[in-house]
Amino acid sequence: MLGFWLLVGVAAAGWVFGLPRRWLVAALVAVWAVIELAHLAGVGTAFGGSARGWLVAGGLAGVVMGYRAGLGRLRARAAPAPVPPAADPGMSDAELDRYARHLVLREIGGPGQMRLREARVLVVGAGGLGAPVCLYLAAAGVGRITLADADTVGLSNLQRQVIFRSDQRGEGKAQAAAGAMRALNPQVAVTPLPRRITGADADLIAQHDLVLDGTDSFAARDAINRACVAARVPLIAGAIAQWEGQVTLYDPAHGGPCLACLFPTAPAPGLAPPCAEAGVIGPLPGVVGSLMALEAIKQLTGAGQGLRGRMLIFDGLHGESRMIGTARRPDCPVCGSGSRVSN
Numbered sequence: 001m002l003g004f005w006l007l008v009g010v011a012a013a014g015w016v017f018g019l020p021r022r023w024l025v026a027a028l029v030a031v032w033a034v035i036e037l038a039h040l041a042g043v044g045t046a047f048g049g050s051a052r053g054w055l056v057a058g059g060l061a062g063v064v065m066g067y068r069a070g071l072g073r074l075r076a077r078a079a080p081a082p083v084p085p086a087a088d089p090g091m092s093d094a095e096l097d098r099y100a101r102h103l104v105l106r107e108i109g110g111p112g113q114m115r116l117r118e119a120r121v122l123v124v125g126a127g128g129l130g131a132p133v134c135l136y137l138a139a140a141g142v143g144r145i146t147l148a149d150a151d152t153v154g155l156s157n158l159q160r161q162v163i164f165r166s167d168q169r170g171e172g173k174a175q176a177a178a179g180a181m182r183a184l185n186p187q188v189a190v191t192p193l194p195r196r197i198t199g200a201d202a203d204l205i206a207q208h209d210l211v212l213d214g215t216d217s218f219a220a221r222d223a224i225n226r227a228c229v230a231a232r233v234p235l236i237a238g239a240i241a242q243w244e245g246q247v248t249l250y251d252p253a254h255g256g257p258c259l260a261c262l263f264p265t266a267p268a269p270g271l272a273p274p275c276a277e278a279g280v281i282g283p284l285p286g287v288v289g290s291l292m293a294l295e296a297i298k299q300l301t302g303a304g305q306g307l308r309g310r311m312l313i314f315d316g317l318h319g320e321s322r323m324i325g326t327a328r329r330p331d332c333p334v335c336g337s338g339s340r341v342s343n
């Protein structure tokens with residue numbers, strides 16, 4: 001019995017002194033080995049039992065310990081993988097789910113999505129270009145979107161302005177488009193502005209990080225450009241006619257040209273007729289407006305290479321696109337030395 005009490009004593013001492021489990025097992029095995037060897041040598045009677053008895057007891061203890069160790073390893077393997085850190089502590093579960101395809105993009109990720117959420121964007125014109133711009137920016141989670149348009153929905157708009165429905169004819173475009181954006185993504189704040197943007201709107205524009213212009217007259221584009229230059233806010237401009245469209249970024253505050261650097265004077269009458277006169281193929285504003293939304297997301301998140309100093313031209317009739325370089329004119333009448341007010 002002495003051998004048994006010896007083992008109990010070692011186990012109790014190990015527990016009292018907080019011996020690590022591995023050391024305790026080693027001590028017990030050592031005591032057991034001494035007893036077994038003593039029995040085999042014929043001097044173990046004082047420990048009690050027999051060589052065979054201690055061997056069986058030791059074997060059983062070994063099996064039990066081996067079983068427990070194996071079970072522990074299995075449990076560790078079956079334990080759930082550590083949860084990856086959330087993209088951002090400020091993002092809700094619904095946002096993590098909604099923007100999951102952005103969050104896995106290396107160039108956007110959590111920080112980029114947070115920048116989109118914090119962004120304030122002004123969209124001018126809820127027409128053919130404005131429709132995809134508004135839908136994609138709202139879907140992408142651009143936090144605050146102001147949408148300016150003085151027009152109402154007409155039947156001839158519906159061939160390409162896919163943000164509207166037939167039963168919305170006669171409704172204000174800004175309100176109707178805002179409703180569609182809220183239905184798509186209730187997490188973005190949309191402010192409809194049922195009026196035109198003029199050259200006097202620099203203060204309004206200064207409350208935004210970026211302006212997207214989808215209007216279709218030179219006078220409107222010129223006014224928006226002047227206000228953006230005055231407010232030092234970058235402007236993504238898209239234009240379409242018939243089968244061809246173009247998109248670029250005007251950003252003279254960061255070295256790029258403004259609209260007036262490229263087009264200092266209004267085109268001669270009849271040279272650049274609006275879509276109502278020249279016609280436009282339905283999906284073309286979908287292509288060019290989507291490019292505008294894409295460039296807006298890049299501009300807001302800092303992803304990739306934007307269109308500052310470049311203009312992308314898309315020819316839908318021949319299925320071609322090309323890029324041309326653009327440059328700021330030092331004597332530009334709006335952003336350069338030719339302007340009356342220094343910027």
Ligand SMILES: [Zn+2]
Nearest residue numbers: 258261332335
């Ligand atoms: Zn300029």
